[in-house]
Amino acid sequence: MQQKSSNGRKQFWFAILIILLLSLILLHFNSSALIRRRDIIQSSVSNSLYFVNTRIDIEDGVEPVNRLSVNDTRVEPEILTLGKNTSEPVVPFPSIENGMKHVEENVIEPVSPIPVIKSPVTDNGVEMEHVDDLVVIKGDLKDVKANGVQSVNETSILKNKEEHVDKVVVAEKRRQVVSDPCSGKYVYVHIIPRRFNADIIRECRAINVWTDMCYYLANAGLGPTLENSQGVFHSKGWFATDQFALEVIFNNRMKQYKCLTTNSSMASAIFIPFFAGLDVSRYLWFNTSMKNNGAFALVKWLRSRREWKVMGGRDHFLVAGRIAWDFRRLTTKESDWGNNLLALPETRNMTTLVIESSPWHSNDFAIPYPTYFHPSCDQDVFQWQDRMRRQRKHNLFSFAGAPRPNLKGSIRNQIIEQCIASKSKCRFLACTEKRNKCLDPSNLMKMFQNSVFCLQPPGDSYTRRSAFDSILAGCIPVFFHPGSAYVQYGWHLPQDYKKYSVLIPEDKIRDGTISIETELQKIPREEVRAMRETVISLIPKLIYADPRSKLETLEDAFDIAVKGVIERVDGIRAQMRRGENPEIDVDTQENYWKYSLFGTVGEHEWDHFFFRTWNITSP
Structure with a gap:
């Protein structure tokens, strides 16, 4: 009997052990299946996120190349050869015609790039719905009413089983798809015929008869790398940049813009990569009958596009890397200066970015001249700013320039005379033809770095590139006309001009009733110190980063300009929705x-x- 009882107990515990082993095996397989199920759901959501933004439509029987994905908005450009002096030349946008579906002609509001999930939907048996762009999981999770809005009870989520955690992961993926960081920032780039950009670059030696522009268009438009022979520059990021190369630099920066789209109906603004300044430069002095050819041909091409017809071109913008007066000839004489690009009815609907705008017209906006500094990372900017803060100043003020004897009303002669007379306080750098020391950027930047104030009088026009070079060197600009900065660069400079500059009225210099040295010495030291710090803080906003890289946390002049264009177009679009006329009336235009x-x-x-005889019939 005892032996039978002992055998029975052994069999009982053996059976218990077998049951436990089987339970563990079943639990292992269930957990693996659950993990595999979650991975499948996450993979499915991730794939749907990718393909949402890589959808390509076929137009005219041709499938275009896909340029963009969620994780890569860069464009691989076609490389052009500009000659032996060129390294990494500027390139056009790749030849992609149209891209994705176009908006209908009567549609103004851009379409959301992310499909909206209708309520309710099911995902592998999990019922969901959207409430204020949040995904709410229905079923086992307890719903909570807050001000009439259904939401997820976080406490109940924590107390639920592991399968509910999987549902929350899926919900978070769905929420990320709905949230689009580029919403309201998309830019569509026209693929224009090569004659308007790439061919101009290929024939770069014809751009300027006195200067080899092929040399200056190297390095994506930045020009050759500068040698640091005088120890003036940073270790890297410094180039011999031509002041009229802006449109090339801007075009290459646009290729790095993080919110490009091939679907024009999604775009907040539409960019036209036309090299307007380089085009007209070929004919300003010679072959003047051809000055309008490029502008007229471009406008004709634009009018034929469906994108143009949506808002009549009011959502379009281009960069013309010269002053506005080079594109606004107000006469019919071909021999007169400039062409009619900005005077055409179509281009008056567009936004045009120039290095100097007209005070009397509302369709062109000034953005900074390109300087010599084009950093490739944030740290380059921070190091340069710190260096300018530590820089010792030996001169009270300085001036780099040349007289303008043939320019009526110019104050250049008086400024040079005052500077020379104040030998211990002022430094003068002559930019004359015989001995032009200003051609060496090292000479300019060294003088600006050693000066507290830098004089910036008008030259052939209101503005000067020198103003931006001096700010880059931590030198406070002294203007003599509000048209030199204050009515120009509203997106990039503070409206309160006294925080970063000094204004000495040019008529006071002209009639000899004011001394520049005396006026500058009147400014308290604390105020000068504050102004200098403001100038140094402006540096990131006034430079154009290297187009072959990008800044991470800082916004440069390009970023601010694009933001300004989009905000302007948004305002016009809102006016049109309200049935208002976005045009500026003649009286306002005169005092714009x-x-x-x-x-x-x-x-x-x-x-x-700004007094002038205003012709109300002029554009």
């Missing part, structure tokens, strides 16, 4: 500089600076 700065066209203390 005041309207833009102060929101009024009433009398202002600067009126005498």
Whole structure:
């Protein structure tokens, strides 16, 4: 009997052990299946996220090349050869015609790039719905009412089983798909005929009869790398950049823009990569009858595009890397200066970015001249700013320039005379033809770095590239006309000009009633110190980063310009939705500089600076 009882107990515990082993095996397989199920769901959501933005439509029987994906918005460009002096030349956008579906002609509002998930939907048996762009899981999870809005009870989620965690993971993936960081920032780039950009670059030696522009268009438009022979520059990021190379630099920066789209109906703005300044430069002095050919041909091409017809071109913009007066000839004489690009009815609907705008017109906007500094990372900028903060200043003020004897009303002669007379306080760098020391960027930047104030009088026009070079060197600019900066660079410079600059009225210099040295010495040291710090803080906003890389946390002049264009187009689009006319009336146009700065066209203390005979029939 005892032996039978002992055998029975052994069999009982053996059976228990077998049951435990089987339970563990079943638990292992269930957990593996659950993990595999979650991975499949996550993979499915990730794949749907990728293909949402890589969908390509076929137009005219041709399947275009896909340029963009969620994780890669860069464009692999076609390389052009510009000659032996060139390294990494500027390139056009790849030849992709149209891309994705176009918006219908009567549609103004851009379409959301992410499909909206309708309520309710099911995902592998999990019922969901969207509430204020949040995914709410229905079923086992307890729903909570808050002000009439259904939401997820976080406490109940934590208390549920592991399968509910999987559902939350899926919900978070869905939420990320709905959230689009580029919403309201998309830019569509026209693929224009090569004659408007690539061919101009290929024939770069014809751009300027006195300067080899092929040399200056190297390195994506930045020019050759500068040698640091005088120890003036940073270790890297410095180039011999031509002041008229902006449109090439901007075009290459656009290829790095993180919110490009091949679907124009998604775009907040549409970019035209036309090299307007390089085009007209070929004919400003010679073959003047051809100055308008490029502008007229471009406008004709644009009018035929469906993208143009959506808003009549009001969502389009281009960069013309010269002053506005080179594109706004107000006469019919071909021999007169400039072409009619900005005077055409079509281009008056567009936004045009130039290095100097007109105070009396609302369709062109000034953005900074390109300087010599084009950093490739944030740290390059921070190191340069710190260096300028530590820089010792030996001169009270300085001036780099040449007289303008043939320019009526110029104050250049008086400024040079005052500077030479103040030998211990002022440094003068002559930019004359016989001995032009200004051609060496090292000479300019060294003088600016050693000066507290840098004089920036008007030259052939209101503005000077020198103003931006001096700010880059931590030198406070002294202007003599508000048209030299204050009515120009509203997106990039503070409206309160006294925080970063000094204004000495040019008429006071002209009649000899004011001393520049005396006026500058009146400014308290603490105020000068604050102004200098403001100038140094402006540096990131006034430079163009190397197009072959990008800054991470800083916004440069390109970023600010694109943001300004999009905000302007958004305002016009809102006016059109309300049935309002976005055009500026003639009276406001005449005083546009005041309207833009102060929101009024009433009398202002600067009126005498901008007096002119206004022809109401002029564009």
